[in-house]
Amino acid sequence: MEHSAARRILVVDDEITIAESVGARLRAEGFEVELAHDGPAAVAAADARRPDLVVLDVMLPGFDGLEVCRRIQAARSVPVLMLTARTEETDQLVGLGVGADDYLTKPFSMRILTARVHALLRRTERSADQDGAATLLVGDLRIDLDERRVWRAGIETQLTPLEFDLLARLARRPRAVLARERLLEEVWDWADAAGSRAVDSHIKALRRKLGADLIRTVHGVGYALEAR
Template sequence: MHSTESSQQLVLVVDDDPTVSEVVTGYLERAGFAVTRAADGLGALAAADARWPDLVVLDLMLPGMDGLTVCRELRSRGPVPVVMLTARADEEDRILGLEIGADDYVTKPFSPRELVLRVASVLRRGALAAAPRREPVPVLRAAGLEVDAAGRRAAKNGRELALTLREFDLLHYFLQNPGQVCGRERLMREVWGWDFGDLSTVTVHVRRLRGKIEDDPARPRLIQTVWGAGYRFDPEETRQETGAEVRDGA
C-alpha cells in the first residue's frame, strides 16, 4: 500500500514549463501542501513510485509521454486524484482525460489560486467519501440505477458502472434530487463545492455520465436538459415524449 510518510498532504506537480511549475508549487506550499515536481511523464511515474502522492496536478501536453498516458499509467498503479491542466481548445482531450480517470481539469491560462481551491476541493470530497459513517447510508435506486454512497459503488441493471469521483458524486446528487431542475451553478456549488469556475466542467461531466447510464446517450431520457435552466433527473422509465430535442449546453 502506498504511503505519503507524512501527515501533510502531498501534491505531485507535473509540467514541463518551469515557470508554471514554480508558480503552482509556491501557491500550493503556501496553502499548506507538500509538493514534489516532475517535468515529464517518466519523471512523474518515478516520483510517484518514490512517494505516492495524495493528488497529481498533471499537464496534458508533456514531452515524450503525454498527460493522458501518464494518467492512465498512474491509475493502473493505484487510486490517486488527478487534476489536469489543458489548453482551452483541447475539449476532446479534456473529455478523454475525464474518461480515463482525471477528476477535474483547469484550462490554461488559469488562476493559481483557483487551482489551489480545486485541488483542495477534490481532496476534501475524497476524504469525505472515505470517512467512516456513524449511521448507515441508504442505497439509492431509481430507473435500474443503484448507488451505494458508503461503498462508492454504482450499477445499472446489476452491472457495475466505472465512474470517476465526480461522475459518481453527480449521479448520487441526481438520485437524491429526482424531478428537480438543477442549474449548472447549483451543481457546481453542491457537487464540486465551488462558488465559481468554468461551467463547461459541469457540461462535460453530464455528457460523460449520460454516456454511461443512458440507453441512447444521443437521446437521453434519464438526465434531461431543461433549456435555460439546467438539468433534471427523471427516474420515470415510461413517460410521454415532449418531442423537444435534447442537446448538451444548457
C-alpha cells in the first residue's frame, strides 16, 4: 500500500451505495474520505475540507458534476476523477474540458478506480517536487514552476493542475514532438485506451486558453510546443 494516510479524498455520488462502497475501498487504501451526494453539498465539502482529490459523478441532483467541477476548480485547483454512466465520447470529453483530470465509465472495478486515484496523486506529488529551473521561457510564454502560474504576452491565464503539467512538459522540450503515449505516461502516470483522448482534450483546452498557434499537431504522432 502507498503511504497515503494524510491524503483526503472527497467522493461525490447520489447513489449512496456506490459512494459508500468507493469510500470504504479508499479508506482501506489508507485515505481519509468525505462523502457528498448532491452538487451543492459537494461544492461546500470541497471548500470546507480542501480535499487532495475528488471522485465526482457526472449525474447529480442540485446541479450536475460538470458544474461542481467548474466551481471547485475556480476556487482551488484539485485533481478530479469523474465517474460517468454515459458512454458517448462527447460526454467524457466535456468532463475533461471543465477541468477533470481523468474519467471512468460505470460500471467500473474498484481495483481500477484505486489505481487511477494513486496515479493522479503520484502525478500531483511529482509535479510539486520537480527539479530544475523555477521558470520556463518559450517565446512569449512564461511558466513559473514554483508558483504554478502561466503568462503569455504578459497576460496571466488560469490553468487546471493537469493543463499546467501538460504545458510544462511540452515547454521543457520546445519544438520537440512528444507522442500521445509518452505524454500519457509522463503527465498522467497511467496508460489505457482512454488516455489518448484525454491528451487531445487537454491540448484543446490549452489552445483555447493560450492561443491556437501555441501547440502544433503532428498527425498520427503527437504534439509540439512552438516557440514564437
